[in-house]
Amino acid sequence: MSKRDYYEVLGLGKDAGEREIKKAYKRLAMKYHPDRTKGDKDSEDKFKEVKEAYEVLSDAQKKAAYDQFGHAGVDPNRGGHGGAQDFGDIFGDVFGDIFGGGGRRGGGAQRPQRGADLRYNMELTLEEAVKGISKEIKIPALVHCEQCNGSGAKPGTKATTCGTCHGQGQVQMRQGFFAVQQACPTCRGKGKVIKDPCSKCHGEGRYEKTKTLSVKIPAGVDTGDRIRLSGEGEAGDSGAQAGDLYVQVHVKEHDIFVRDGSNLYCEVPIGFVEAALGGEIEVPTLDGRVKLKIPEETQTGRMFRMRGKGVKSVRGGAVGDLVCKVYVETPIKLSDKQKSLLKEFNETMQGSKGNKHKPKEEGFFDGVKKFFDDLTK
Template sequence: MSKRDYYEVLGVSKGADEREIKKAYKRMAMKYHPDRNKDDADAADKFKEATEAYEVLTDAQKRAAYDQFGHDAVNGQHGGHGGFGGGADFSDIFGDVFGDIFGGGRGRQQRSARGSDLRYNMELTLEEAVRGVTKEIKVPTLVGCDVCDGSGAKPGTQAKTCPTCHGHGQVQMRQGFFTVQQPCPHCRGKGKIISDPCTTCHGEGRYQKTKTLSVKIPAGVDTGDRIRLSGEGEAGEAGAPAGDLYVQMHVREHEIFVRDGNNLFCEVPISYTAAALGGEVEVPTLDGRVKLKIPAETQTGRMFRLKGKGVRSARNGQLGDLVCKVYIETPVNLTEEQKELLRQLEDSCGGSAAKKHRPKSEGFFDGVKRFFDDLTR
């Protein structure tokens, strides 16, 4: 009797990844498992067929051979169960697929857990972010107990192998012809029993403490950047490696500058006279004040770029610019004499001279007039 295509058996495409194959097999195993279909011989055959397909398609070497040569690559003529010198034990396969439900695969021993990673949010001023700074931070975390060296046992004593699970951390339960494992209830999955616990950490091998760390922030960091401090997270269980500490940067808003990547932007007020006649104004930079030359007839919104006065990137070392946007500040609190002078200036710039002195204004109002003329036609 010819065998069905393994992909067809599991109902997956030939491009399916291992996660899809595992999901499909889990669905079929739950449906056709012999313990759930004791009087259905057809279900047992389908269960066996699905298990065989799963065994081949989740093994990279077997799958590659199957894709190229079909069932000839995995049939009995190549030896053992399927051309590769014997098949996997079914309880291993079932434990692998359903391990997340029943507590792990066959023969798996409990491993001490690595410590958790931690995150610390650090606020910086723009000046600190641009120039770099060293800061001390306080981090509440779990640290390894230095009294018992993380073992959890009182000094001079030691933990004993759990007599229930014999150090495996798991116990087996037989259900039909397959084995399900679960954490050992006696040692809570640790594999060891501490009869005389350390009085400092109470048998946990670690305890809560606030650590003080010195963190060097490199020049040029920005909001969203982070620094990893290896091994400065929570201590692991029973001497397992500690996690890492991630220091997340947040740069506060500045009263003068706005940062965009490596560039800085600021708005600079200039006088009515400087805009019309030209002149120089002092503008701030992160390195001090510099002179900015304003050409005559400068309009509000004009941009001036000061090369190399921005931020040096922490990633590639590139130096940004400072971009200054000028706006004309209207005079306030004028005396009667000053107002009269402005009226004289306005009169001298109006009439036939308006197009010469105020080309944008004249052009705008000419356009407005044409717009309304078109509406009334």
């Protein structure tokens, strides 16, 4: 039976680059690998076909020969460039990070692994975020065992060379055509075994403990900011470097202010008389109350900017502003006398020609009249 085109096998075009070829092989090899398909003859044949195509197309010299002469250019029986490369080499190069092993090129026992990074979600009030604060937090994590100094062996003893892998940390498994290297099941890839484990960490070199840390939150942080505490993550394996702790900041909603970058926004209610005649009111800031002058004839929605009353960002720059948006409150629960006075006042508003006291209302109804006039034309 004639062989299928290698590009067709990998589902690629003739112009596929090295990255595309490797990606396609990785996807198909994962799909048809014998460890996943468990004795499916058709999948095993497809895996061999995919592997063969990748061996050729991933090698620049073989690929050039194949592109020029087809299968004949890489047929080892015709002096081409095809050859039996050990499966472990290819599989390790592409999948070493997935299956925890690697081809023979990796060699030797696994290196001690750096400790895992940890994340802690910290909720702050707006005041705490703006001014900065120090907080104590409790973190459950794997810590370095001080009794055995991270070796995992009982004090006075030490680990010995693994008899299964002879210190290599890897063993080779062969199943007919396939040869795959994997971590030694006896020493779990370390190359050494502990006969007398430490009583505190039970041979792991680490144990779980709840750590209490003091975290200094700098002034000006905002939701989404991260604070990195180097070396405060989990302890590394066999004395390796510890991971880091990342404190993720979330600022709670405030009852008065809304923050946008370095600026603060708030809504301020004012009375009907203050809006009409003007006056002075007190408005809140994060540093206390300040006076805000309201000019006469102020309308709902008008914005007032108070320079330097916002936030200084943790990233630097000038202090932001406080922007106050006023809205005019309609009086409620009026007495009979108050209602009578308002009616009398309203009559005085209608006395002059036009509606000069309510310019927006006049403009609105003029627009409504024009709208309906245009509809009837």
